[in-house]
Amino acid sequence: MRTRNVTLLMLVLGLLYTVMLAHAQNAPEASEKGKEVYEQSCAHCHGTEGRGDGSAAENLLPKPRDFTRGLYKIRSTESGQLPMDQDLFDIITIGMPGSSMPGWETSLSTDDRWEVVAYIKTFYDGFKESETPPRQINLEGKISYSEQSVETGKGLYVELGCVECHGNVGRGDGTSAPTLTDEWGFQTWPANLTQSWTFRGGGDTEAIFKRFIGGIAGSPMPAFEGDSFLHFGLTVAESKRLSELENKDEMTEAEEAESEKFYEKMDAAVDLALNRVEGIELTATEQQTYDDAMKVVYEKSWHLANYVKSLAPEKRPESAIGNNVLRSQYLQGGLPSMDDAAWETLQSKHFPLVGQIVIEPRQFNPTIDSVNVKSFYNDTEVAFLFTWDDRTHTTGDETDETTGQPLEDALAIQFPVKVPQGPTAPKPYFLWGGRLPVYLWHWKASAPEQVTEVTAKGVSNAEVQEAQGELQTQSVYTDGQYKLWVKRALKTEDKKDLQLEPGVFVPIAFSAWDGANGDVDTKRVMSSWYTFVLEPVPSSRRFVYPPLIAILSLGLLFGLRAVVQRRNA
């Protein structure tokens, strides 16, 4: 009876496997064509020998993949397995968001992309040598998104130590975040899980799930399978209990014994996983133990994937270009302070930032993605709330070797001193002004309670204003995010200040520094000019003229009728 069941199971599994294989396409034999396409389109980053050492690699982080080790981050296969050909094809087609790898869907034909897949496989002999196809991750037991699953995932996130790298709320600001290096010794930052648009393998739940089962090869992100750090072998409830025990200041003897049992269970499961990788055959009971452990891994991973999914919006918010400008909203009376709930009523405007590569020193590998801004104003003042993610809180304890300046986190908000009159009137140069001066609010993490007013006519020609203290400031750094609140009077006495008036469209731009990323001076992230306006209070005339016109038209109709009637008579 039992044998028959096993045979049936194997038949079903075999069938499933064939279906999966049929779905994923395989690359053709490597050819001259693949080499040609590779050298024209890929070699400048990945190197002619596939070592990830093309001439452009120097200034890139994450570094281009070294194909000679067979380690691929984004796979649909289990931990320690090679990628499917389809995985490689998909990466080439879609690219890797948050890195310099673009998608080639529009620039290389489907055939060319397959040729490239075949060619890059020649850089690693393991592809030729492996006789069995890679084991794919099974997506069938998907636990669909629910509040309960998110809650379970949230618990696991803490219990399994995800916090250590990815931080309390997922902004990639864990305590070990600044210390991480990849397999090649290059610095690597844990993903900011609140910015799904930077996930290398995409932000959908299945993609996130695959990263847990398969790991991200070559990076410090571990795979669930066979990793005692991630409680391989323990159920969700057991994981929770173990983490409870370990968080106690002191364990009783019974508790010690309990936690010891958990470790024994994990060790046994991890050993089996290792045996399996080495090709040692498992006995039926061992196989059962391993299968049970994997079942739990899959369950945990779906909960975690749902939790990670809950942390970020579906895609990057629309940037504040075109008519989607930053509109400061009018309030009667006092403006809200930094922690006031009134800010929640406003939607923030999203300003993406890019590395400054115009003037030396340049920043080719930015770590700050964007700044989000809200604003209120009243009859006399304007208040802004700026938030931006930075994985590290750097306050200038270290100095930059080249410039001798302190390495610290900072934000600068830039306006022209005088608003250009009309669309053709010149603006100051977008990067700290030029012939025409800019007016800056410069905030630094080493002096978080103050914003300095600066006038600049270019990056090397900036002057701290003599008259300071016109700005009120509050700021805070929590869980990988800075919040900066600034308030100023609409009008000031200082001629070097920008004077604000409702309804006037004012150019605005940003610069931001992440000290831990070596940002200093012009090595920073920045934006080009955007627009900001104190949104005028809608005129009360809108309640006067329309009814007036309606009544008038009615009067006209009656008048017309009277005229016609008199004529008819």
Place this chain on the structure above:
Amino acid sequence: MKRLSLFTICLIILIGSWAVLRFAVGGIVSVPIPGSVIAMYMGLIIIAILVHISVEDSLFREFLRPIHETLTDNNRRVRRRVVAVLIPLFLLGYTYSIIAQRANPPGSPRDAHPSPPLELTYKDEVIGTMQDVVNPFRHYEKDDPDAFKAHVENGRRVYYNNCFYCHGDHLDGQGHFASHLQPLPANFQDPGIIPNFQEGFFFWRIAKGGPGLPAAGTPWDSAMPIWENHLTEDEIWDVILFLSDYTGYQFRTFGEAH
């Protein structure tokens, strides 16, 4: 079936032609037509209708008949009331929407390809007049293909070490910094770019960058660096060779006619 009155026909023509202009021609067939152009066409149609109905007295009376009826005929009381409600309501909504409309920022009338200066310079050194300058390595294409290849390869290195962040791996203006810049970086795969300019023009745009543009090109907006501060004269000429080699497009020349 009752024949449609002249007034109804005119109304249908008016609304119909507006709908065709607004949605069919400007939308399905081509890009949306500006409101002022639609207004002009509508003006012409109204004039045509007025001419038509005023040709004969009888036609004009026929046209006015439904209006008269609606205003005075006691059998048309319902219609009269509907009109007396709808017209003021429409005007109420329309004026409100105009007054309450929120203002949008003025668009930038930027000239993406403004006229270059008469003289081409590298730093302060004059290379020649814009009209006559040629790429000093271009002749290798015919004379010495190996040397040409070496220059193209050097241009490739320069490109991928400096330019691809914005102009993209595939030279299509879609580098990983590109989408967050205004104006967007040039797309060299666009057939309207390389074939329309001489190599000297490209040298000028690369060497002087955004700040070197005349006012019409809004030099304050462009994130294009002043590359003469980072690259040698030869490197700029090499990267220009690479641009045409990679895309397959020929730069514009004013050589002898073939």
